[in-house]
Amino acid sequence: MMATILIVDDEKEMRELLRLYLEQEGFTCVEADDGEAGLAMLANAHIDLIILDIMMPKLDGYRFCMRVREQSQVPIIFLTARSDEWDRVYGLKIGADDYIVKPFSPNEVVARVYAVLRRTKSSAETLTKHEAGPIAVDEKARKVTVNGKPVVLTLKEFELLMLFLKHRGQVFTREQLLDRVWGIHYVGSTRTVDTHIKTLRIKLGEAGQLIQTVWGVGYKFDETI
Amino acid sequence: MMATILIVDDEKEMRELLRLYLEQEGFTCVEADDGEAGLAMLANAHIDLIILDIMMPKLDGYRFCMRVREQSQVPIIFLTARSDEWDRVYGLKIGADDYIVKPFSPNEVVARVYAVLRRTKSSAETLTKHEAGPIAVDEKARKVTVNGKPVVLTLKEFELLMLFLKHRGQVFTREQLLDRVWGIHYVGSTRTVDTHIKTLRIKLGEAGQLIQTVWGVGYKFDETI
DNA sequence: CATTTGTTTCACAAAATGTTCACAAAAGTT
DNA sequence: AACTTTTGTGAACATTTTGTGAAACAAATG
Numbered sequence: 001m002m003a004t005i006l007i008v009d010d011e012k013e014m015r016e017l018l019r020l021y022l023e024q025e026g027f028t029c030v031e032a033d034d035g036e037a038g039l040a041m042l043a044n045a046h047i048d049l050i051i052l053d054i055m056m057p058k059l060d061g062y063r064f065c066m067r068v069r070e071q072s073q074v075p076i077i078f079l080t081a082r083s084d085e086w087d088r089v090y091g092l093k094i095g096a097d098d099y100i101v102k103p104f105s106p107n108e109v110v111a112r113v114y115a116v117l118r119r120t121k122s123s124a125e126t127l128t129k130h131e132a133g134p135i136a137v138d139e140k141a142r143k144v145t146v147n148g149k150p151v152v153l154t155l156k157e158f159e160l161l162m163l164f165l166k167h168r169g170q171v172f173t174r175e176q177l178l179d180r181v182w183g184i185h186y187v188g189s190t191r192t193v194d195t196h197i198k199t200l201r202i203k204l205g206e207a208g209q210l211i212q213t214v215w216g217v218g219y220k221f222d223e224t225i
Numbered sequence: 226m227m228a229t230i231l232i233v234d235d236e237k238e239m240r241e242l243l244r245l246y247l248e249q250e251g252f253t254c255v256e257a258d259d260g261e262a263g264l265a266m267l268a269n270a271h272i273d274l275i276i277l278d279i280m281m282p283k284l285d286g287y288r289f290c291m292r293v294r295e296q297s298q299v300p301i302i303f304l305t306a307r308s309d310e311w312d313r314v315y316g317l318k319i320g321a322d323d324y325i326v327k328p329f330s331p332n333e334v335v336a337r338v339y340a341v342l343r344r345t346k347s348s349a350e351t352l353t354k355h356e357a358g359p360i361a362v363d364e365k366a367r368k369v370t371v372n373g374k375p376v377v378l379t380l381k382e383f384e385l386l387m388l389f390l391k392h393r394g395q396v397f398t399r400e401q402l403l404d405r406v407w408g409i410h411y412v413g414s415t416r417t418v419d420t421h422i423k424t425l426r427i428k429l430g431e432a433g434q435l436i437q438t439v440w441g442v443g444y445k446f447d448e449t450i
Numbered sequence: 451c452a453t454t455t456g457t458t459t460c461a462c463a464a465a466a467t468g469t470t471c472a473c474a475a476a477a478g479t480t
Numbered sequence: 481a482a483c484t485t486t487t488g489t490g491a492a493c494a495t496t497t498t499g500t501g502a503a504a505c506a507a508a509t510g
Binding site: 157196 | 455456457458459460465466467
């Protein structure tokens with residue numbers, strides 16, 4: 001994947017910890033110890049993703065984030081010590097793509113970085129056309145057809161379908177689907193999944209039967225009945 | 226989830242406390258009272274996760290962790306009395322996946338264990354195809370065939386079969402089967418097992434004979450009659 | 451800020467599965 | 481052989497899980 005990540009944090013230890021984790025995965029890291037320095041680096045180097053501590057002297061995380069957004073759509077992951085709702089909502093509203101609560105594990109950081117990069121990636125690597133029986137999906141264009149007829153899906157429906165198509169035959173529990181489509185911070189009823197499965201099935205018509213219920217477990221997409 | 230957890234701690238009470246919490250959730254636990262013993266167990270048994278006290282005589286937690294990492298990627302959760310920064314950063318740097326500060330609540334331990342297992346599961350995901358004589362199982366897809374013909378199993382039937390396949394030849398009492406398939410919170414008659422064995426045998430046809438009755442004890446799955 | 455679209459929750463119906471029970475059959479004991 | 485214990489089995493019954501329409505709620509759009 002080989003992306004360059006800008007780490008903005010006033011604590012040296014934290015920056016080095018993140019660098020350690022990320023360089024192990026093959027990412028390139030650059031560090032800035034405050035918002036001003038971060039903005040400068042952003043202007044001068046190609047940055048693919050920013051990891052940003054909320055609590056910083058001088059230019060704090062929120063304001064830094066807003067400044068970045070004035071000029072760029074680089075994905076931003078927030079780093080926060082407080083896991084409460086306000087932080088989260090405010091953080092995401094302001095243009096962050098994800099957040100990580102301290103303390104965090106190496107796996108967590110790396111997983112989030114991959115996830116955010118994958119979500120925001122322009123086009124290059126991802127396979128863009130998928131087919132399964134009568135269903136054809138152009139991922140890039142987010143267009144779905146069934147027997148050549150276009151079908152309009154909402155965000156969640158589309159992402160559910162994509163996940164199923166990419167892991168045909170595998171059974172997913174509702175929790176797994178929520179994790180992977182809604183994100184690991186989702187709170188709420190797991191029955192939400194059912195409703196989306198229902199609408200997806202209806203929109204897919206006959207082909208909706210390819211999404212099979214696995215009683216007591218969850219759902220899977222299977223062409224072989 | 227059915228994972229085996231290695232608890233490494235020099236205090237007996239602590240080990241027993243953790244075991245209590247974890248076994249209630251259906252995890253299998255093994256204990257070691259120092260690092261040396263821990264390494265030995267790791268070499269000889271399949272371990273899915275390690276819970277490790279940092280403060281130990283002889284081989285301390287950090288060094289144990291490093292030794293483990295030389296040979297394995299098993300997830301490790303640190304147990305620490307000190308919540309200060311140094312412990313944390315150093316612990317994570319050295320390859321731990323999470324840490325728990327003493328004193329801890331049952332919920333906390335269990336939650337961390339689940340979280341870590343979930344994060345690390347996907348990659349290490351257990352073998353997904355199993356075979357025994359004419360029976361073939363794709364665990365991920367939850368599909369079973371006998372002599373190539375698909376057989377539809379219910380949840381309990383499937384999980385019973387999986388347990389048998391993973392421990393061929395081992396005799397299970399009804400209580401053990403209830404513990405491991407239904408969970409330790411099951412209340413009700415043990416004869417329920419009999420009924421499920423019956424339906425499983427019927428659905429497997431000829432191959433159903435591989436599930437053998439051990440009179441006065443329970444059942445086992447055995448290919449050698 | 452009204453309107454539209456999408457998402458989540460809820461309550462109830464429908465479906466599938468799980469459990470119990472009673473009695474038959476088999477295995478072990480005296 | 482008679483008796484006791486354990487297991488097999490079919491059917492009734494209970495429970496759990498899933499499907500679904502409508503309503504509440506939230507977000508995006510004009």
